[in-house]
Amino acid sequence: MSRFVRWTALAVASALLAAGCSGGSSDDDKGGGLSWGRCKATADAPAPGSDWQCATLKVPLDWSKPDGETIGLALIRAKARGDDRVGSLLFNFGGPGASGLSMMPSYAPTVSRLRERYDLVSWDPRGVGASEGVRCRGDKEIQAAESVDVTPDTPAEEKVYFQDAADFGKGCRKDAGRLMAHVSTADSARDMDRLREVLGDDRMHYFGISYGTELGGTYAHLFPKNVGRMTLDAVVDPGADTVGHAQNQARGFQRALNGYLESTGQDPQEGTRKIANLLRRIDARPLSTATPGRKLTQTLAVTGLTLPLYNKESWPTLTSALDAAERGDGSELLTLADGYNDRAPSGHYGTTTHSPRVISCLDDRQRPTAARTKELLPEFEKISPVFGAFLGWDTAGWCHDWPVPGQHDTPEVSAPGAAPVLVVGNTGDPATPYEGARKMADELGKGVGVMLTWRGEGHGAYGSGSDCVDSTVNAYLLDGSVPKDGKVCS
Template sequence: MAALAVTGLLVAGCASPATPTDPPRSGGARSTDAKAPEPPALPASLTGQRPEWKRCDAPEGGERPADDWRCAGLRVPLDHAKPDGETLTIALIRKEARDKDRRIGSLLFNFGGPGASGVDYLPRAARDYADLGRRYDLVSFDPRGVSRSSGVVCRDDKELAAAEARTDVTPDTAAEEAAYVADGADFGAGCARRSGTLIPHTTTANTARDLDLVRHVLGDEKLHYFGISYGTELGAAYAHLFPSRVGRTVLDAVVDPTVGATGHARNQAVGFQRALDNYLKSRGEEPARGNDRIVRLLDRLDREPLTVGGRKLTDGLAITGIAITLYAESSWPLLTDALAKAERGDGSGLLRLADAYNDRDENGHYGTQSHSQRAISCADSSERPTTAQAKALVPEFRKLSPVFGAFLAWDTAGWCARWPVKGEHADPEASAPGAGPILVVGTTGDPATPYEGAERMAKELGAGVGVLLSNEGEGHGAYGTSSCVTRTIDRYLLDGEVPAYGTRCS
């Protein structure tokens, strides 16, 4: 289940449906020929690096990767606007191509979050990419501010557990609202105390510039890239900054580039509710009735949380537990079991699912992905919604999603509202005039990055660049789940075969 939690709730959104079979008519909805300014040239001390590939260390609480994986570090500028200044080290992992005679190059992966550790995740997921590993070196990394790459830390385990117990994430009273806002401010202050030098520089644009240095030192003329969820936003940022260096690129489970943080929250209310309704229909339950049943459970938990050992299952943790099961259709039976238990007074199932999403192990130790996620998201987004603005969204969001709406509305104020540094932009720029074709994959039942975001991304990338591939199915991400999508992507990455715009898999 933890593997499903590589993305958080506020990572993407959806927009008004477009006609997926129509190719883009322009190079983007806002700036058809926008070209990013060239960043300052990097010094030879950075561009001349040669990674020292060594046996990888075991991740915390995990097993050391097999012998055919090697790890290295790469120095990058802390501030790309000052390339001769302070540096930080980016952690890399690589498994060399098996067919050396037909090797294409390196294939860089980002698995989302933002905040997922590619160094940890790629070896665990490598079986899914075995065919690609014949002709590509499989490479991933921890982006700046993540895990081994100067990972942002904002709270310790004790502080995280205390905040979980005291904070109502769907506040109903003035006192609960004040506590919710204070918790967000306290989290941001903790990030500033522990990682204050780094957090202004954790933007996606800076990570995209790091990627270009990775490409260079690996000896690739162009970047071949596979981005999933937030990784699609990173891939689009790279394409915008370095269109002439875009190689074979796949964006799967696509972040909508046309909206900001509040738009993402609004669209995710639609996406998660859509996925939940599909789950209810699969059980033969009328969605309106099923939603009423779940809302009644959440209302009871809001009034009186269920005791599970020495902990409490709150309505917020229950919502999180429900959400993680919607990332993959294969997890729906876990939701059925956990809901049935909770309705009988046993909250252990939903709490266990929430812990998987929140990266909490059975010993009460939390991972720091959520810290990195907030640091990256708030460095990117210039939105700083007030408490009043978040509260005003609740009625609208509840209409969109009776189960997830209030949680996502309030999350807009808890996310970046009291963040200690300014954000970079209202919404990301994805136009990439002059880039080669980029395969953009959207799944119709995706809860976290709804399908409409893929349509928008394909159009934003520009005519002849964004190529939409639609997957009629459930879950977050299509590669490895849909055999049709997997074959289409493999043909593109291995043979350069670009599908027709609007190709559909079912």
């Protein structure tokens, strides 16, 4: 598990499309400094089809030196189908570190109504995927790290845990030294405004999901007058510090686990105790799997347990995986963990194994110590006997001995003078608990943050089965119809 649980986990069960950028283009696809052409296939996925075009946008590596070295951002778009076009609608799918080139084509059916009036546009943020994606260690090293105990019980295990964390940071520095100080959320927000300019839009129209909501809030703070129609779904709490984020997620995933257990007819307290005992047994003796040379460690088990809690429709998968683990077979939980960890069947790990840490450790300057973590562990474990210790230790290990300093304790999202921003919160969201949405709406400012609540389960509300949510968001983005602040969809 990681400090910022990735929204991309929602799509792991399906085949994600990936796209590269080609140089060819037609004359009518040139403009604003971009040359749009056919998206090429990659080694892992076919090209996304003729509807999609790709391009590369050059932006300054260091925004304080706008005439200095540049970096290329890989873009993807599908043109609006209707004649009454509003402009471009940018999507960020979370992470941090989710690839827009991979996610946009797979998410397009969910937002097909929006394509009536918008070009659907996304990109690989700096340091991600085709935009100079950072790789901090090789595939064999990543797999070897699966044996590291991320809830150390002895001084020896603790030493290995923190050494592995330090080695990860050193690997990032070796691979992407010049980039490491320039992949912050604020850097990406400035990239977005440059993209808005070259796309020819007076205002930024945007759909941000999970970490993408923090990026959207940061953009609104930096460029309030440029905000157009902006929707933030599955909202990160902008007021939570490192420990607060981890405790929020422990609380959110425990709530989701309780809901799952109740749906199977189990008492949540007893079911939680049973799963916690299973994890302790796996910690002592990792389970065999169908994959030669790989065991299901406690770390992989809790990661695999996390993934199905993103989506209520995946709960039967969790039942099957837990039943198999109780019988001593870790194969199903390992498959789920590999999906979460962006591991292909070939054994190759995508850049989302690396980039979330590089981005978040540049954003966040807090570095909780091992001693402080140990003090907080009882509180974490009280919040969640299953997830608490993992997320508690993660606060100390995630950015341990990081090569570059962080920038802030919490992001600044106040946006006085911005157009209304639609903030969508889901009461059953495990990864970004509902309370964070209300805080985001409040911190954006009076008259800016407009709250929409869905009483539902899963990570994210739009496209999750609520006609009320979908029609409200569609009316806002397509027609500019701002709902009443505080609207609730059941």
